[in-house]
Ligand SMILES: CC/C=C\C/C=C\C[C@@H](O)/C=C/C=C/C=C\[C@@H](O)CCCC(=O)O
């Protein structure tokens with residue numbers, strides 16, 4: 263059915279020797295594994311490419327291996343040689359498979375040492391799926407160009423020939439040259455920066471070191487006219503100067519969040535925790551790049567109400583970045599644990615009502631998603647089968663919210679946080695710097711709680727491998743939910759002619775999170791009259807709202823109620839904002855209404871070149887422009 267991802271290229275994959283460890287990678291780390299990556303790249307903004315070379319440290323796992331297989335996508339490989347001897351190595355680039363790229367096979371000297379370094383001269387393509395190149399006009403400052411990366415899930419291969427699988431973790435180092443006046447930052451510690459070849463040079467050189475082994479999807483870079491402000495003893499926020507003060511205000515609680523995360527998870531090992539606020543076309547709320555979280559500017563609500571995303575990214579410093587899913591079929595290990603820790607941070611920094619409120623909210627979102635995808639859709643399983651399925655097509659809230667519910671359940675079964683949190687710390691400590699699968703987690707849980715009788719009743723099979731709703735729904739503290747349910751009832755029962763049933767005090771009494779929840783409830787109702795919506799918009803001052811979570815939900819309510827004014831308002835917002843969480847449901851809502859369908863398609867066609875690849879790719883499917 264239409265909700266199931268496209269398997270049509272599967273036969274083409276046959277015989278390509280895909281990794282037994284990861285269906286999304288050609289690499290064979292069971293034969294030869296990378297142990298270090300050293301990048302020396304020049305950023306060329308005229309050509310929108312990176313060019314230079316990468317030194318890959320290689321270790322033979324099978325001593326008789328005579329080839330190294332790497333993932334690449336749209337890379338132009340010039341030459342490959344052994345670093346120490348300078349000897350040229352033969353290589354072959356296979357025909358590309360759409361979205362997965364080309365297999366690069368490098369011949370290795372059969373009698374050579376077990377560990378050595380190869381050097382690859384290459385350049386990227388202007389359409390590299392992991393990069394977005396912005397012209398000066400597309401930036402806040404309008405003076406300088408900008409480039410940023412987003413490699414999760416499998417876009418690192420469009421910038422670096424590598425074993426693009428989270429099964430492999432390496433340290434990395436990078437020397438990046440950029441036009442003078444621009445600043446480069448990476449998911450690493452910046453060791454030095456200096457003009458290339460002395461003062462007055464047209465180029466500036468930045469040197470980065472990441473000494474903790476990480477998967478390829480966590481390598482990240484941004485180059486632009488960037489400024490920073492200190493926001494804590496180990497944190498700065500970076501952005502263009504036009505937004506840097508607003509960003510410093512919004513994320514002022516970062517150090518509190520970090521300390522709370524350390525209380526729950528153990529020591530923070532990454533040294534720095536900086537943030538980068540990207541241009542609005544960044545496709546995700548946040549990305550947990552080590553030492554340097556990337557965030558969307560849609561978090562700048564002006565009142566710190568969306569800083570929970572930072573708590574989420576901080577949590578990834580343990581869940582995902584230290585203990586990593588071995589491939590994206592086990593993505594719930596990254597995201598389910600992260601949601602759990604994020605909400606534990608909120609519970610400690612705010613209160614338990616809010617912790618449970620957010621979890622309940624997540625459950626509603628999970629239910630909506632499962633209904634939309636179909637209860638029998640295999641992509642609603644916690645552990646999915648990604649053979650022939652692109653991870654971007656499998657992405658949804660399921661691994662986040664079903665994963666978090668499962669862990670909440672596992673916590674309750676063994677007696678609550680007092681028992682489970684020490685176990686979590688032991689889990690992080692045992693599996694740090696490693697990549698694991700669900701079975702490893704299960705074995706660890708079962709052996710640690712072997713003395714707890716109740717674990718015998720856990721239906722692992724159903725939780726992990728059955729599609730649809732979770733088998734057990736835990737209880738939640740409903741303090742904040744009840745208020746929203748009461749507001750919703752008053753709104754739905756209101757005839758729209760009599761006075762609006764909310765006072766100014768009612769409006770002021772709602773937390774931002776509750777208004778978001780209320781709007782989510784209204785989305786789930788049948789369409790409302792436009793008169794009613796106009797009065798509600800005025801009472802709750804929604805026309806000028808800065809909070810993107812509210813704006814997004816209000817536009818959805820308007821579109822599903824066929825409020826024509828909201829079509830242009832939505833299209834205007836979507837020209838600017840590329841966050842998938844907003845753009846995809848809004849485009850789908852425009853598509854679902856025959857009055858706005860063609861306008862949505864036209865707008866997509868004229869803006870797709872300004873979108874990051876992952877958004878343009880998924881939207882073309884949402885708008886039925888491709889399979
Ligand atoms: C079972 C799913 C299998 C694979 C999915 C893995 C990656 C998918 C790819 O599309 C990348 C995802 C990156 C996500 C980054 C951050 C999210 O946590 C943001 C969540 C949405 C938002 O707040 O905007």
Ligand SMILES: [Zn+2]
Nearest residue numbers: 574578597600
């Ligand atoms: Zn996450």
